[in-house]
Amino acid sequence: xxxxxxxxxxxxxxxxxxxxxxxxxxxxxxxxxxxxxxxxxxxxxxxxxxxxxxxxxxxxxxxxxxxxxxxxxxxxxxxxxxxxxxxxxxxxxxxxxxxxxxxxxxxxxxxxxxxxxxxxxxxxxxxxxxxxxxxxxxxxxxxxxxxxxxxxxxxxxxxxxxxxxxxxxxxxxxxxxxxxxxxxxxxxxxxxxxxxxxxxxxxxxxxxxxxxxxxxxxxxxxxxxxxxxxxxxxxxxxxxxxxxxxxxxxxxxxxxxxxxxxxxxxxxxxxxxxxxxxxxxxxxxxxxxxxxxxxxxxxxxxxxxxxxxxxxxxxxxxxxxxxxxxxxxxxxxxxxxxxxxxxxxxxxxxxxxxxxxxxxxxxxxxxxxxxxxxxxxxxxxxxxxxxxxxxxxxxx
Numbered sequence: 001x002x003x004x005x006x007x008x009x010x011x012x013x014x015x016x017x018x019x020x021x022x023x024x025x026x027x028x029x030x031x032x033x034x035x036x037x038x039x040x041x042x043x044x045x046x047x048x049x050x051x052x053x054x055x056x057x058x059x060x061x062x063x064x065x066x067x068x069x070x071x072x073x074x075x076x077x078x079x080x081x082x083x084x085x086x087x088x089x090x091x092x093x094x095x096x097x098x099x100x101x102x103x104x105x106x107x108x109x110x111x112x113x114x115x116x117x118x119x120x121x122x123x124x125x126x127x128x129x130x131x132x133x134x135x136x137x138x139x140x141x142x143x144x145x146x147x148x149x150x151x152x153x154x155x156x157x158x159x160x161x162x163x164x165x166x167x168x169x170x171x172x173x174x175x176x177x178x179x180x181x182x183x184x185x186x187x188x189x190x191x192x193x194x195x196x197x198x199x200x201x202x203x204x205x206x207x208x209x210x211x212x213x214x215x216x217x218x219x220x221x222x223x224x225x226x227x228x229x230x231x232x233x234x235x236x237x238x239x240x241x242x243x244x245x246x247x248x249x250x251x252x253x254x255x256x257x258x259x260x261x262x263x264x265x266x267x268x269x270x271x272x273x274x275x276x277x278x279x280x281x282x283x284x285x286x287x288x289x290x291x292x293x294x295x296x297x298x299x300x301x302x303x304x305x306x307x308x309x310x311x312x313x314x315x316x317x318x319x320x321x322x323x324x325x326x327x328x329x330x331x332x333x334x335x336x337x338x339x340x341x342x343x344x345x346x347x348x349x350x351x352x353x354x355x356x357x358x359x360x361x362x363x364x365x366x367x368x369x370x371x372x373x374x375x376x377x378x379x380x381x382x383x384x385x386x387x388x389x390x391x392x393x394x395x396x
Contacts, residue, residue, distance in 0.1 A: 004032035004042060004307065005070075005283055013380050014246050014278060015324065020044060020312040028296040032307070040068040040305030041298070042284070046316035046336065048296050049285075049308040054341035058287035058306060060084050066288040068305030070385060072174045081227025087342060093224060094346060096210060100149060100203050106349040109145070113357045116144050121365050130372035130395040137362070138240035138392070139233070142354055146232030149350070150225065151195060151202025160184060164230045169384040181226065188225035189218055203228065228347070235280050236351050238381070238388025240358050243274045245378065245392055247363070248371055250326050254363060257328055261364040264356075270328040271355045276335035277326050279311035282387040285339055310336045368396040 006017035023030050024044035032042040043049050052058060062069055062084050082093040099105065120137050127136065139161065147154040166172045166180035188204075195208035207221040216224075247254040260266040284307040293300040300306060314335045315323040338345035345351070363369060371378075372393035379390040 001039065002030075002032050002042075004034060008380075008382065010376075013375070013378075014242075014249070014326075016279070016282075016309070016311040016315060020309060021315070024312050024316065029298045029300075034068055034305075035071070036069075038066075038068060038305060040066070040286075040307055041300055043306060043308045044312050044316075045296075046313045046319045049310065049313045049336060050340050051295065052287070052293070052306060053285060053308060053336070053339060053343070055293060056087070057289060057291040057293050059086050059290050060090070060287060060343060061086055064288045064290070066303040066305045068286045068288070068307050070283050070286070071172075071177075081224040083227055083231075083343065090342065093216075093220065096207065096216070097203060097224060097228065098346065100206075101346050101349055103349045106353050109149075109350075110353060110357065112148070113141075113145055113354055114361070117141060117357050117361050118365075121362060125366070130393050133244060133392040133394045134237070134241045134389060135391070138244070139237045141240060141358060142233040142236035145350070145354060146229060149203055150228060150232070151200055151204040152191065152229060156187070159187065160229055161233070164234055165384075167230060168234055168386045171383045184226045184229070185219075185222045188229070189222040192218060192221050192225065231345075231347055232350070234386050236354050238280050238386050239275070239278065239351070239355060241392045242278050242280065242388045243355070243359065244362070244369075244394075245371070245375070245389060246274065246278060246326060248369070249375060253326050253328050257359060258363045258367060261360040266328065267356050267360045268352075269330065269333070270359055271352055272333040272335065273326065273328050273330045274355070274359075275337040276314045276320070276330075276333055278387075279314055279337055280387050281337070281339075281385065282311050283307075283385045284309045284311075285343070308336075310339070366396050369394055370396065 002019055002023065006019045008015065008017050023042065028045035028048040029041050029043055031039045033039050043052060061067065062073060082090045120140055124131060124136055143157050144154055163180035163184050166177055191204055192208045192211060195205040196212055199205040199208060204225060207216065207224060210216045211218050211221050247257065257270050287306045289300045289302050289304050289306060291302050314337060317323050338348040372395040378392060381388045381390060
């Protein structure tokens with residue numbers, strides 16, 4: 001039996017682990033062993049993943065029997081917002097923050113995001129060379145955007161970025177992870193109390209209003225704030241840096257994107273393909289069955305864990321032609337990088353917008369951008385729930 005998660009091939013850091021491809025070829029569902037000796041089902045094929053992700057008989061609650069946790073849980077640990085809840089509580093809380101992430105509202109932010117990206121590129125060009133693209137660009141872009149949207153002071157970015165890293169790392173102890181959650185929760189609770197007294201046009205002010213009205217407790221609102229803050233910068237920051245690394249290793253595709261940077265259709269296609277190809281959330285979507293489920297000739301029993309491995313699902317040859325090729329012109333790209341079903345990523349319109357602005361601007365304005373070291377020397381994030389690079393030295 002294979003253990004999960006599996007290691008990527010050293011020379012193929014952008015591809016899923018090779019064992020996942022073997023398992024996908026053998027069967028859509030198979031048993032794997034986790035760190036704690038449990039043996040949940042691993043789902044490797046696209047259609048079965050989408051079917052199960054919309055099945056209400058699977059639960060997202062980490063404390064349910066059989067839930068395939070990626071790391072030890074701290075006793076009495078709080079869930080981060082609504083992401084690890086089931087309906088109806090999940091939907092009750094999610095609806096309270098849906099409006100700011102609606103496509104029309106997000107699209108109105110495009111000029112502001114463009115100004116942030118251009119300003120940071122100005123700083124890059126005027127600063128040291130080589131430079132770490134993660135620290136100087138990939139992390140500040142989504143951090144500035146989400147801070148503006150939520151109403152979080154960007155001056156506090158060192159605090160929330162450090163504790164966010166702890167919450168998405170498998171190697172951090174349950175105690176340290178709990179301490180980081182406590183720091184962030186207290187920080188957001190303090191901001192919410194200030195917003196209640198001095199509201200503004202931001203997400204936290206809206207949540208503070210609901211706390212005052214008795215629709216939410218301060219604890220619930222702070223947990224939602226932690227979720228939105230972490231999800232709003234960690235995943236996109238890693239996608240910017242990892243996407244840049246992948247494009248630099250595929251110069252033909254990079255040249256195509258650079259020459260078509262004013263073509264919105266090509267830029268949108270490029271973003272979707274990079275999301276499919278790279279899969280920043282690389283530990284799979286995890287659930288536990290609350291009832292028996294028959295699928296693909298197997299029976300998932302109530303109380304058993306299920307992991308949808310989206311990275312290999314997005315490389316399913318039954319759905320994607322030449323799935324291991326990076327093809328920015330790929331059409332009909334129905335990837336599951338943002339999940340599927342009721343827990344599909346709330347912030348995907350914002351992530352798409354940020355990536356479209358970044359990918360259409362960075363390589364056009366710095367056409368000679370290249371790695372300042374060998375790809376083998378770049379530290380990839382194999383130890384957490386969000387994949388990417390710890391640093392990306394570049395020059396031009």
